[in-house]
Amino acid sequence: MAVSFGNLDELIALINNIYGFNLGGYSRSSLKRRVSRILTVYHIDFTVLKDNLVNSPGFFNKFLAEVTVTVTEMFRDPAYYKALREEITPYLATFPHIKVWSAGCATGEEVYSLAILLNKKGLYNRAFIYGTDINTEVIERAKQGIVDLKKMKIYSDNYLQTASGDSLSEYYTAKYDAAVFHHELRKNILFSTHNLVSDGVFNEFQLITCRNVLIYFDTGLQRQVVDLLYASLALFGFLCLGAKETLAPDKVKDKFRIISKTHNIYQKIA
Structure with a gap:
């Protein structure tokens, strides 16, 4: 219509x-x-x-x-997660405490992916991950830590492509037609509602992922949200955007260093 x-x-x-x-x-x-x-x-x-x-x-x-729009999956774009593991986790390992924000997390698949990545590198016990979304319904689903078992085949294939060396099945228990993530993987995760447009800074983070969110905003709102993400980052923290998103040239020149142009990963330098 x-x-x-x-x-x-x-x-x-x-x-x-x-x-x-x-x-x-x-x-x-x-x-x-x-x-x-x-x-x-x-x-x-x-x-x-x-x-x-x-x-x-x-x-x-x-x-x-x-x-x-709440389209998401675990380890979506495996090459990006491989880059995170190889290029970013060594930096994160230098921080005594690691705070991570997955902005626009939908039903939480990215949050659980990040938890697994940090666990694999031995960093999860000193990390805390915040997953936020504007939609209360998807946040409630994310909190449950339950995924349709049929989807886990795709997610497992994605994970395999990250060259992690282990199996995704190590992190969940299959119950009937659902996969339930282990408590140990969920203990350092908090899901809550947050509006990137109207809400402010609520913590200081070493890693922020805001992937495939900015593409739905006009130029003015993109600048506003990027300013919020910048203000939420600790010095030398990392910002990860989606494949079709990028920072304005002045932001990169003055406030960020490009870590990976291919995967839109940036480090706050000022």
């Missing part, structure tokens, strides 16, 4: 007024595609969509889940 840019402006104003949530900085083309999909999935028109948002508060979480 067609959605006009005028419809989007109306929708953005409505959501901001009712929920205090500002979609104004989201890429208009991406937002248009996502809203059109919502209308198709729920078999509704734009008027009914607005009515649901006004009169059915629970619908907003469903709307948000569609708009903010």
Whole structure:
């Protein structure tokens, strides 16, 4: 079902007024595609969509889940995780305590991937990983530490490609059709909601991953979020972005050193 840019402006104003949530900085083309999909999935028109948002508060979480996109998998882009292990963990090992933030973590697959990577390098016991997302529903799923067993075949293949030398099955127990991550892997993880657009700095981190999030924002909002990530990094800490994302040239020149251009890994130097 067609959605006009005028419809989007109306929708953005409505959501901001009712929920205090500002979609104004989201890429208009991406937002248009996502809203059109919502209308198709729920078999509704734009008027009914607005009515649901006004009169059915629970619908907003469903709307948000569609708009903010929660596609994720464990060890997605294995070469990136291999680069993390080989190029970044030696630096992390020099810190007495390692705080990690996975921003926009969705259902937590990246967080558990990072936990396994740190465990493999003997760093997990002095690390703490924060996984945050704007959507409360996906955060609740992440907290459970349970993954569909069918997905673990793909995740295991990804992990194998990182050349880790062990099996992903060492980190979970299979129960019926689900994989449950071991308590030892989950003990240093905290999942919570956080809005990259409106919430502020809440800790100082040695490693921040914010992958495939900025691509859904316009240029102004990208700068705002990068400033937040910069302020949240400890000096000489690392920032990891997605394959299609990059830092503005002035940021790289003045505040970051490029660790891996291929995998968009940067180190804060000022």
